[in-house]
Amino acid sequence: MLKLMKYEFRKQAFSKGVILALLGLVEVLFGYSVIFDNENVLGTSVFLLTMLSFASLIFVAYESIITFSKDLKEKCSYMLFLVPKSTYSIIGAKVLSAGIQVIAVGLLFLAVSAVDFSILVAKYSSLAEITDKVRKLISAVIAYDINGSDVFLAFFNVLLNWISIITVAFFSITLSTTFLANKKFKGVVSFIIFVVLNYLFGLIVRTTIGDQINYTQTKIILDCLYYICFTIITYFGTGYMLDKKVSV
Amino acid sequence: MMLESKNLVKKYMTKTAVKNISLSIERGRIYAILGPNGSGKTTFMKMAAGLVKPTNGTITYEGLPIGIESKEKVAYMSTEPFFYSYMTIADVGKYYQDFFKDFDMARYEDLIQKMDLNMKDKAKTLSSGLAAKLKIAATLARKAELYMLDEPLNGIDIIAREKIINTILEVANDNTSILISSHLVDELEKIIDHAVFIKTGEVVLVGDADRLREEHGKSIVDLYKEIYA
Numbered sequence: 001m002l003k004l005m006k007y008e009f010r011k012q013a014f015s016k017g018v019i020l021a022l023l024g025l026v027e028v029l030f031g032y033s034v035i036f037d038n039e040n041v042l043g044t045s046v047f048l049l050t051m052l053s054f055a056s057l058i059f060v061a062y063e064s065i066i067t068f069s070k071d072l073k074e075k076c077s078y079m080l081f082l083v084p085k086s087t088y089s090i091i092g093a094k095v096l097s098a099g100i101q102v103i104a105v106g107l108l109f110l111a112v113s114a115v116d117f118s119i120l121v122a123k124y125s126s127l128a129e130i131t132d133k134v135r136k137l138i139s140a141v142i143a144y145d146i147n148g149s150d151v152f153l154a155f156f157n158v159l160l161n162w163i164s165i166i167t168v169a170f171f172s173i174t175l176s177t178t179f180l181a182n183k184k185f186k187g188v189v190s191f192i193i194f195v196v197l198n199y200l201f202g203l204i205v206r207t208t209i210g211d212q213i214n215y216t217q218t219k220i221i222l223d224c225l226y227y228i229c230f231t232i233i234t235y236f237g238t239g240y241m242l243d244k245k246v247s248v
Numbered sequence: 249m250m251l252e253s254k255n256l257v258k259k260y261m262t263k264t265a266v267k268n269i270s271l272s273i274e275r276g277r278i279y280a281i282l283g284p285n286g287s288g289k290t291t292f293m294k295m296a297a298g299l300v301k302p303t304n305g306t307i308t309y310e311g312l313p314i315g316i317e318s319k320e321k322v323a324y325m326s327t328e329p330f331f332y333s334y335m336t337i338a339d340v341g342k343y344y345q346d347f348f349k350d351f352d353m354a355r356y357e358d359l360i361q362k363m364d365l366n367m368k369d370k371a372k373t374l375s376s377g378l379a380a381k382l383k384i385a386a387t388l389a390r391k392a393e394l395y396m397l398d399e400p401l402n403g404i405d406i407i408a409r410e411k412i413i414n415t416i417l418e419v420a421n422d423n424t425s426i427l428i429s430s431h432l433v434d435e436l437e438k439i440i441d442h443a444v445f446i447k448t449g450e451v452v453l454v455g456d457a458d459r460l461r462e463e464h465g466k467s468i469v470d471l472y473k474e475i476y477a
Contacts, residue, residue, distance in 0.1 A: 003346045011332060078330040081299055083347040084319035247300040 004085060004093030005100075012063050012101065019056045019105065023112065026052055030116055034123060049116065053109040060105050061162055064098035065169040072177045077248035087242035091170065091235060099163045106159065153220045160227035164234070168197050171234040171241075178245035201230045249310075250275050250394055250425055251296055251322075256305035258291050265291040267449040268305070273394070276422040280436045280457075280468070281429040283446035284476050289429040290327060292446070293396050296427075297324035309394070320349065323392035327399040327429075329379045331371040338367040340386050348390050356389035359415065363408075376403035384412060388419050395419060396427045401435055409435055433472045443468050445475050 026048045033042035071077050080090060121128050176190030209222045251273035258266040266288045273279060281289045294300040295307050298314040309318035331340055337360060344351040360367060363381040365374075371382060380403040387395065400416065401409050417439060420426055430436055443460055445453040452475060453460070457468060464471055 006346075007332075007343065010334065014334075075326070075328045075330045076332050078299060078324075078326055079332060079343065082297060082319060082324060084316045085347070086316060245301055247294075 001085075001089050001093050001096070004083075004090060005097045008067070008093055008097035009101070011067055012060075012097075015059065015063055016101070016105075019052075019059075022052055023049075023056075023108070027112065027116075034119060046116075049109075049113065053113070056105050056109065057102060057162070060101050061098065061166055064094065064101065064166055065173070068094055068170050069173050072173060072246070072248060081246070081248050086239075087246070088236075088239040091239045091242065094170065095163065095167055095231070095235060098166050099159070102162050103159060106155070110155075150217065150220075153217060153224075157220050157224050157227070160224050160231070164201070164227040164230040165198065167231045167234040167238065168201070169194055171238045172197065174238045174241045174246070178241045178247075197234075201226070249273070251307070251309050251427075252311075253292070253296070253307040254305055256292070256295065256307055257303045258288075258295060258300060259303045265449055266295070266302075269446075269449075269451055270305075271444065271451065271454070273425055273427065275393075275425055277441040278420055278426045278439060279428070279442045279444060280433070280440040281427060281444045281446060282431070282433055282436075282468075282472055283429075284431055287446045288449040289446055290398055291449075293324065293398050293427065293429060294326075296396060297322060299324075321393040322396065323348075323350075323387045323390040323394070324396045325383050325387035325398060325400065327402060329371070329374075329376075329383065331382070333370075333372045335371045336367065337365055337369050337371060337382060340371060340382065341367075341389075344386055344389065350391040352389050352391060356385060359385035359389055362411070362415070377405060377408070380404050381408070381412070384415065388415055391419075393423065394425050394427070396429075398429050399431075400428060401430060401432050413439060433469045437468050440468070443471075445472070447475060 026045055029041060029048065030045040032038065033040075033045055071080050121131070172190040172194035175193055176186040180186040180189055205223060205226050209219055209226075249272050251271075253269055253271050256266055256269040256271075257264065269288070269292060271292075281292065283289050291300060295302050296309075296314065298319055307314055309322065312318065335343070341351075341353055341356045341360075344356070345353050357367075360382075363378075363385055365378060365382060365385070369378075371379065374382060380400070384397070384400055387397065395416075397416065400412060404412055413435060416426060416428070428436060428440070440457050443453070443455065443457050444451060453471065455463075460471060461467060466474070
């Protein structure tokens with residue numbers, strides 16, 4: 001599976017280079033604003049960093065889904081499906097490499113943001129007070145005292161949610177390529193399946209563990225367990241369809 | 249029996265690409281699967297390679313359904329270029345080496361040189377003729393038991409065709425079989441042991457090449473013209 005993952009990373013390497021280059025540019029802007037005390041440029045760089053973080057995370061997931069779709073619909077699919085590996089290994093490699101890329105990009109932006117924030121706190125002491133007040137305000141609003149483990153859990157929760165969305169997309173695309181292969185509008189149908197499945201999974205989570213505004217660690221853990229279940233179900237469903245029905 | 253299909257059917261929407269094909273491929277022989285475009289040759293080969301799932305019937309390799317085991321022993325070359333767009337010719341070799349135990353990198357390098365290709369060239373920038381040579385080099389650098397070559401002479405100029413055919417013959421021995429699909433029958437006439445004529449998804453004539461010539465008093469080329477004219 002490691003070799004399959006190596007080629008998944010290779011297929012998507014170019015976009016990671018672009019993300020790194022853009023991040024470098026934003027950081028140059030940030031460095032300039034700190035050194036020359038330019039608040040306008042500082043605001044712009046923080047805004048760009050925030051936008052780039054979200055856009056990169058969304059793009060990484062999107063690219064994993066698009067790569068999977070291409071691997072089923074284009075002639076390069078022969079490269080993948082001629083290798084003597086099980087369909088479960090092929091899907092596993094795709095899910096793991098997608099997860100690792102989301103984690104890597106997420107951690108990269110988290111680390112860069114943390115470093116930038118520390119620099120700002122060191123330079124502008126009033127920022128530390130504001131941060132403390134914001135933290136207290138959030139705690140008061142959600143009636144919960146935030147600590148390090150909460151942040152970690154929340155990050156883990158978002159990651160699992162992201163991975164489950166990717167596997168649901170894999171499942172929907174595979175469905176359109178296999179069981180719905182002879183049907184018209186299979187792409188539209190697969191998108192509808194994707195939306196419906198995500199809605200149903202969300203509904204299951206909301207109805208069983210309740211409203212997510214009043215967060216507790218138990219609720220986040222339950223949430224994570226649900227995402228793991230959804231990922232497993234859609235992973236095995238995709239592997240089964242590829243094994244029994246796929247024609248590329 | 250290496251490869252065996254029984255009542256194999258593949259349907260696409262309203263079209264049936266393969267209709268009840270029953271074939272047995274024996275070890276140590278060279279087979280020509282003949283027929284015009286759209287006759288079902290490619291679909292049959294893709295089912296044997298595990299890329300297309302049959303609608304009905306069975307296809308087995310050494311008695312087992314097509315799967316991981318057969319993919320380790322069968323080298324399939326499709327008629328279309330299929331390498332990832334980012335790959336150089338060297339990358340293609342590394343990919344095959346990573347996934348196929350029977351891949352011989354030294355032979356690949358030798359074939360690449362013989363075919364006047366450059367390891368640093370990108371697969372997607374190659375002309376159709378050079379891309380066809382690359383596919384052949386990658387496929388024949390495997391020490392497979394069964395080679396399935398779908399239209400290996402497509403896009404290859406007349407001069408290079410002989411070189412390709414000689415390269416194909418180099419991998420032929422008592423333990424390997426070669427299936428070549430083509431509509432360029434003249435080129436295959438002199439090298440094949442067995443001929444399978446497919447018309448609109450059905451096998452219309454099959455047999456030992458010498459026996460077919462003897463029974464019908466015609467060459468394989470003339471039989472082809474008679475069947476498909």
